[in-house]
Amino acid sequence: MSERKKIELDIECQACGGTGIYAGMGERDGAGVVCNRCDGTGEYHYTFEYKEFEGIIKRDNVTRVYKSSYGYCFAPKKIDFARIGEIDLTQEGVSYAEFLEGKCPQHIREMACPMLADQSACHSMSGFTDMCNCTGLLITECPQYKDKATCWERFDKAAGEEV
16 A cells, blocks of 8 residues: 655646636626635645555445536436436446446436536537526526537537537
């Protein structure tokens, strides 16, 4: 078993690019907010403790693995989700054994739009977030959120064009 190691560095804040101001998807038309990672200083004290990787550690309390729970409580059974409907989570994700063999679960598209599922991918696709109407709203309150399938089609098309 390897011992714990520690790295400490003072670095330019990656969240705000050293500006002390964050301007992301929710901040528009010249708005910015004080970066909550560096508290507006532009500098971040990075501390990282680790053990060298010796192989995956198995868990006894997991039978099914999902890409994300999207803010919901999950269990591998049929669940009736508010504003979504019933989803059989025994049919979503992958078994823990499949995960250990290297199979990765996919997003449950009925549960989240692309922006909620993978914001960084959405922001990396030229023009993709221009269609998101979340100004002043939570992502789940976007007028297009109820039509997640259309947003996923747009996402898939944009991802195909990026390849």
